[in-house]
Amino acid sequence: MLTMNFNTTNSTFRQLLGNGLRYHVPPFQRDYSWSEVEWDELWQDIEALFSEDAESAHYMGYLVLQTTNNKQFDIIDGQQRLTTLSIMILAGLSLLKDLVNNDIDALRNEQRLQQLKSNYIGYTDPVTLIEKPMLQLNRHNDKYYRNHLITLDKLPQRGLHASEHRIRKAFNWFQIKLKQKFGMENDSGQNFAQFLDELVDKLFFTVITVNDELNAFKVFETLNARGVRLSSTDLLKNYLFSLASVDDPHDSQIKHLEERWESIIRLLGSESFPEFLRVYWNSSHKLIRKTDLFKTIRKHIRNKSEAFELVKQIELSADAYTALKDTQDARWVEESKYLKQLSMYRVKQPFSVLLASYEKFFESDRAGFLSIVRAISILSFRYNVICNNPPNEQERFYNNIAIKIDSNQLGSAQSIIKALDEIYPNDEVFKSAFSVKQLKTTDNRNKKIVxxxxxxxxxxxxxxxxxxxxxxxxxxxxxxxxxxxxxxxxxxxxxxxxxxxxxxxxxxxxxxxxxxxxxxxxxxxxxxxxxxxxxxxxxxxxxxxxxxxxxxxxxxxxxxxxxxxxxxxxxx
Structure with a gap:
C-alpha cells in the first residue's frame, strides 16, 4: 500500500523564496498560459490589500511541490501563479532600472534593484555573469525568462513561442500598472520597495510537499474530489514525456508527441481527462480505482516506445469517448437516442464497454453496435434508475465484459448482449421495483426522467x-x-x-x-x-x-x- 508521505504548511511568499530555496517547473509541464483576465484579477486582489479597511492577507491557494531534499522543488501545481508573481516583481525591478537610467535617486535605487533581485529573483554569478534564478520555467519558457526578463534587457518580440509572447505581454502589462501606481518621482523607488516588502508577507499559500509523483497524484485526486481542480493531467504528461525524452531524442519526436497531446486535450474539451483516462484504461485492463490510476500507468508504461504508443492509443480513444458523450455527434444516427438516455440517467459505469464496443464494432458491424448501445441503455434504466442497485458491482461487471471484448472472448454483439444477463433485473424484479418507485420532480434529473x-x-x-x-x-x-x-x-x-x-x-x-x-x-x-x-x-x-x-x-x-x-x- 502506498504511504501518503507529504506535509502541509501555510507559507507567505517571502518564506517560499527564503533560505536559498529553488523551484523548477518540470520540462513538459504546460507552458505559461495566463492572460489579461488573470493578471487583472491578481492585480485587483493586490490593490485591495493596500486599501482602507483592507484584509491583512490574501490567500493564493494550493501549491503542490515535489522534493527529495527540501531545497530544490519541482512545481507540480501552482506554476502559473508563481511565474506571474515573478514577472510582476521583474516589472517592478524594471521600474527601478528606469529610475536609475533617468538619474532619479540613482545610487539608492540601484542598491534597491540589486537587493530586491537577490531576495526574490536570484543572483548573477560574478564569474560567468550567468543568471542563477530561484525559479526555473519549463523547456519552452525558461530560456526567454532567464535570458531576457531576468536581465531586464529589451525584450525581443519576433520568433517566439505563443507562451513567450504571453510572458512578454504580462511583463509589459505589469510595467504599465506599476508605473501608473508609483510614477517616476524621487520617492518612487522607495515606495515600490516598501510596497513589495509588505506584499510578500501578505500573500500566502497552502503548500503541500510530496516526495514522488505517486504521492502528488494522490494529492490531486484528494483535492479534486473536494472541488479544488488541480492539474493531475500535467503530472501524467510530464511523466510520459520524461520517458519519451530519454536518450536525448530529436526535437521533432517530442514535437510530434506534444502535437498528439494537444490534440487529446482539444478532443476532450470540457470532459475530465482523468475520468476519460480511467474509462480508457478499464476498457482493456483490470479495473482500477481512480486513486490508483497514475500508479498503475507508471507500472505498465516504463520506456519511450510504450509512452509513444500509449499517447497514440489515448488520442484514438479520446475521439470515440467524446463522441459517446456527445449525443449530437455527426456520426450518430439511431445511437443518439440511447446515448441521450444514458446522459439523462447520469450513469458512467457502462462507458468502458461502450468504448470497447465502439472500437470493435462501429466500423465492421454498425447494426450490432447499435444493438449494444440500446441494450445498455435499457439495462441502465432497469438497474440504475428503477431498481437503484449499487454501482460498484456494476462497474466491475462492465470492466470484465470490456476486457473480454478487447481480447475477442466476446466476438459478436449478440454474445455481449447475452453477457448482460448477469446483472439484468428480470421482469418480476423490475416490476416490483417500478410498482413502488418515487421520483421527486423537484430534482432536475428526476424531472427529465419522469x-x-x-x-x-x-x-x-x-x-x-x-x-x-x-x-x-x-x-x-x-x-x-x-x-x-x-x-x-x-x-x-x-x-x-x-x-x-x-x-x-x-x-x-x-x-x-x-x-x-x-x-x-x-x-x-x-x-x-x-x-x-x-x-x-x-x-x-x-x-x-x-x-x-x-x-x-x-x-x-x-x-x-x-x-x-x-x-x-x-x-x-
Whole structure:
C-alpha cells in the first residue's frame, strides 16, 4: 500500500523564496498560459490589500511541490501563479532600472534593484555573469525568462513561442500598472520597495510537499474530489514525456508527441481527462480505482516506445469517448437516442464497454453496435434508475465484459448482449421495483426522467410518438404537490410520499396543466377529458376517485407496461 508521505504548511511568499530555496517547473509541464483576465484579477486582489479597511492577507491557494531534499522543488501545481508573481516583481525591478537610467535617486535605487533581485529573483554569478534564478520555467519558457526578463534587457518580440509572447505581454502589462501606481518621482523607488516588502508577507499559500509523483497524484485526486481542480493531467504528461525524452531524442519526436497531446486535450474539451483516462484504461485492463490510476500507468508504461504508443492509443480513444458523450455527434444516427438516455440517467459505469464496443464494432458491424448501445441503455434504466442497485458491482461487471471484448472472448454483439444477463433485473424484479418507485420532480434529473417515462407510456398507449423535448406538454401531478382543502381525504403525512409516485403522474398539455392547478380530482378529470392525449382521457374510466389505493393500483398497471417497453428481447 502506498504511504501518503507529504506535509502541509501555510507559507507567505517571502518564506517560499527564503533560505536559498529553488523551484523548477518540470520540462513538459504546460507552458505559461495566463492572460489579461488573470493578471487583472491578481492585480485587483493586490490593490485591495493596500486599501482602507483592507484584509491583512490574501490567500493564493494550493501549491503542490515535489522534493527529495527540501531545497530544490519541482512545481507540480501552482506554476502559473508563481511565474506571474515573478514577472510582476521583474516589472517592478524594471521600474527601478528606469529610475536609475533617468538619474532619479540613482545610487539608492540601484542598491534597491540589486537587493530586491537577490531576495526574490536570484543572483548573477560574478564569474560567468550567468543568471542563477530561484525559479526555473519549463523547456519552452525558461530560456526567454532567464535570458531576457531576468536581465531586464529589451525584450525581443519576433520568433517566439505563443507562451513567450504571453510572458512578454504580462511583463509589459505589469510595467504599465506599476508605473501608473508609483510614477517616476524621487520617492518612487522607495515606495515600490516598501510596497513589495509588505506584499510578500501578505500573500500566502497552502503548500503541500510530496516526495514522488505517486504521492502528488494522490494529492490531486484528494483535492479534486473536494472541488479544488488541480492539474493531475500535467503530472501524467510530464511523466510520459520524461520517458519519451530519454536518450536525448530529436526535437521533432517530442514535437510530434506534444502535437498528439494537444490534440487529446482539444478532443476532450470540457470532459475530465482523468475520468476519460480511467474509462480508457478499464476498457482493456483490470479495473482500477481512480486513486490508483497514475500508479498503475507508471507500472505498465516504463520506456519511450510504450509512452509513444500509449499517447497514440489515448488520442484514438479520446475521439470515440467524446463522441459517446456527445449525443449530437455527426456520426450518430439511431445511437443518439440511447446515448441521450444514458446522459439523462447520469450513469458512467457502462462507458468502458461502450468504448470497447465502439472500437470493435462501429466500423465492421454498425447494426450490432447499435444493438449494444440500446441494450445498455435499457439495462441502465432497469438497474440504475428503477431498481437503484449499487454501482460498484456494476462497474466491475462492465470492466470484465470490456476486457473480454478487447481480447475477442466476446466476438459478436449478440454474445455481449447475452453477457448482460448477469446483472439484468428480470421482469418480476423490475416490476416490483417500478410498482413502488418515487421520483421527486423537484430534482432536475428526476424531472427529465419522469417526463421521458410519461412520453414513452403515452406513445405506447396511443401508438403516436411523443417527443419528450416538446414543451407543449408538462408533467401533471394528479394529487397536487400543494393540494387544497378538497384533498382532505388524504392524510397530510402521506402526501409527500404519494405525490411523487409514478402512478400519480401523467403527461398533459401545458395550457391545461396551468388550468387544473390544485383543484379536486373531479374538477381535474373534466379537463383531462378534453386532452388530446390518450392517458389523461382514459383516467376516469378506471378511477372514480383518487386515493392512495388508486395511485398504487395504477402504478402496478404501469409497471406491467414498463416491463414491455424497457425490455432487452434477447434476454426475455
Amino acid at each position: 417526463r421521458y417515462i410519461l412520453c414513452e407510456f403515452e406513445s405506447k398507449a396511443s401508438q403516436v410518438a411523443i417527443d419528450e423535448d416538446n414543451d407543449k406538454f408538462n408533467i401533471e401531478h394528479i394529487l397536487p404537490e400543494n393540494p387544497d382543502e378538497s384533498w382532505g381525504s388524504i392524510d397530510d403525512s402521506k402526501i409527500d410520499g404519494l405525490t411523487y409516485r409514478l402512478g400519480n403522474m401523467i403527461l398533459l398539455e401545458a395550457n391545461k396543466n396551468r388550468v387544473v392547478g390544485n383543484q379536486s380530482y373531479q374538477e381535474k378529470v373534466k379537463i383531462y377529458n378534453t386532452s388530446s392525449l390518450h392517458m389523461p382521457q382514459r383516467l376516469n374510466q378506471h378511477y372514480n376517485e383518487w386515493s392512495q389505493d388508486s395511485i398504487e393500483s395504477r402504478q402496478k398497471q404501469l409497471a406491467k407496461l414498463a416491463s414491455s417497453i424497457w425490455k432487452i428481447s434477447e434476454l426475455s
